[in-house]
Amino acid sequence: MTRPQPAWIGVLVGGVSELFQSDLDLGRLAVERLQAEDLGPGVLVEELHYGAVAVAQRLEDLRPAALVLVSAVRRGHSPGTVLRRRLDHPELTPAQVQAAVGDAVTGYVHPDLVVEVAAALGALPPRTVAVEVEPAVTGSGEGLSRPATAGLEVALDLVRAEVRRAPLLTLAGELWPLVGDDRLADSTALTALRALLEELAGLDRDGRWGRTFACRDQLKLGIAQNAGSAGMDHRDWGLWWALVEELDRLEAVEAVPS
Numbered sequence: 001m002t003r004p005q006p007a008w009i010g011v012l013v014g015g016v017s018e019l020f021q022s023d024l025d026l027g028r029l030a031v032e033r034l035q036a037e038d039l040g041p042g043v044l045v046e047e048l049h050y051g052a053v054a055v056a057q058r059l060e061d062l063r064p065a066a067l068v069l070v071s072a073v074r075r076g077h078s079p080g081t082v083l084r085r086r087l088d089h090p091e092l093t094p095a096q097v098q099a100a101v102g103d104a105v106t107g108y109v110h111p112d113l114v115v116e117v118a119a120a121l122g123a124l125p126p127r128t129v130a131v132e133v134e135p136a137v138t139g140s141g142e143g144l145s146r147p148a149t150a151g152l153e154v155a156l157d158l159v160r161a162e163v164r165r166a167p168l169l170t171l172a173g174e175l176w177p178l179v180g181d182d183r184l185a186d187s188t189a190l191t192a193l194r195a196l197l198e199e200l201a202g203l204d205r206d207g208r209w210g211r212t213f214a215c216r217d218q219l220k221l222g223i224a225q226n227a228g229s230a231g232m233d234h235r236d237w238g239l240w241w242a243l244v245e246e247l248d249r250l251e252a253v254e255a256v257p258s
Helices: 022-035 052-062 094-105 111-120 146-179 188-206 212-226 234-254
Strands: 011-015 043-047 066-072 082-087 127-133
Touching (some): 052 111, 111 127
Parallel strands (some): 066 127
């Protein structure tokens, strides 16, 4: 049976794997686990083990706001090590694009190749995060090694966190261009909002909350004291409060200390 597809895709979680190649099959197994869970509206979980060109075409069709790739990748770390990486849009030369597409058409599968080809074809979402487990066994076979099995559990928790935080970081992305110039008059609230957005940029980059919730509290206080900044319109107010409400929701869900 085909799983129903959300009308709007906020996050696509994609498992990139080399099928039945021991630990390198981790992406497929992660997808099996996550598809059995309710990750919320606008979240789609799929296997992306096919060619990178076809993956780019799929991304072009779905146009998700964020892409989370989960896989086992050899990076030279200790087996079972889990890395979370926020990926910037790669700047490729024409020769690099040609090489990436050439690798893709041969059927070679790797998350780096997925990102490079999708970027080259203009299909890479605004936010892309990779969650990777260092494999211990990479030969032909079924099932994961003990280190990869332990790493899978950590990776799944990181993917769930990325999905939870995606609406917040999308809101932050919408707010940045609205507070970066002199359109709004200086105020305590605006200063607090800019500090909060800086912390959220750190969350996006490093996966750590830092002083986020302290900055949120300063923003609430600033709004209460002087009702924001001169020049604000309905969209500004809506986004500011949506950001605060989303942080309140996540603080409760993730039990983050204030």
